[in-house]
Amino acid sequence: MGQDQALIFAIGAVASNGMLGLDGWLPWDIPEELAYFETMVAGAALLIGRLTYESMDVVPVDSFIVSRQADLALRPGCRRVAGVEEGLRAALATGKPVFVIGGASVYAAAWPYCHRFYLTRIEQTFAGDMRFPAEIPLADWPVYEESQRTFRENKTGRDVLCRFLQYRQPNPRPLPTDE
Numbered sequence: 254m255g256q257d258q259a260l261i262f263a264i265g266a267v268a269s270n271g272m273l274g275l276d277g278w279l280p281w282d283i284p285e286e287l288a289y290f291e292t293m294v295a296g297a298a299l300l301i302g303r304l305t306y307e308s309m310d311v312v313p314v315d316s317f318i319v320s321r322q323a324d325l326a327l328r329p330g331c332r333r334v335a336g337v338e339e340g341l342r343a344a345l346a347t348g349k350p351v352f353v354i355g356g357a358s359v360y361a362a363a364w365p366y367c368h369r370f371y372l373t374r375i376e377q378t379f380a381g382d383m384r385f386p387a388e389i390p391l392a393d394w395p396v397y398e399e400s401q402r403t404f405r406e407n408k409t410g411r412d413v414l415c416r417f418l419q420y421r422q423p424n425p426r427p428l429p430t431d432e
């Protein structure tokens with residue numbers, strides 16, 4: 254990695270059966286896991302897929318929304334980008350830390366550029382309609398940090414183990430420069 258190259262992070266959570274979404278939102282209801290996410294991305298520039306953006310009640314400034322719709326109307330502080338490379342360049346230009354926050358299609362397109370993936374593994378199966386992209390080769394990325402906590406999951410009323418993993422990609426792809 255070049256010494257001047259800024260870092261790009263991804264963050265997300267996945268159930269033990271690979272599910273990450275249901276009906277346009279998360280398959281589970283674990284407030285502490287959501288609070289962890291919010292703490293991690295506070296003050297960062299975010300790269301967000303259009304569907305995930307539309308599911309969010311609050312979207313911070315310096316959010317870059319990936320969409321092919323040139324006329325997409327967005328909330329103040331948000332900017333449409335036509336692809337993940339354009340979005341990552343714009344997010345890096347803010348000088349803030351950069352987080353890719355999903356959904357699945359944006360993780361699938363952005364992972365080659367990510368230096369780290371902060372992934373919460375929720376050690377229970379959940380019904381879902383969107384899977385974590387199988388092509389992200391996390392099994393080949395060393396785990397740099399790991400911790401775990403048990404939280405109450407509100408839909409099932411059961412306690413679930415959440416493992417907080419920080420993966421580091423050995424050789425992230427350099428972001429192509431704009432033409």
Ligand SMILES: NC(=O)c1ccc[n+]([C@@H]2O[C@H](COP(=O)([O-])OP(=O)(O)OC[C@H]3O[C@@H](n4cnc5c(N)ncnc54)[C@H](OP(=O)(O)O)[C@@H]3O)[C@@H](O)[C@H]2O)c1
Nearest residue numbers: 265266273274277278302303304305320321355356357358
């Ligand atoms: N578990 C987690 O950590 C987590 C995190 C985030 C989201 N989610 C869940 O994931 C689900 C949403 O994921 P999703 O994959 O369906 O939607 P998404 O990635 O949030 O948004 C998909 C949309 O983004 C745009 N897009 C995606 N890739 C693009 C590309 N390469 N170039 C240009 N535009 C692109 C397109 O918008 P247009 O149609 O406007 O062109 C596409 O329809 C929801 O259930 C959400 O709650 C889970």
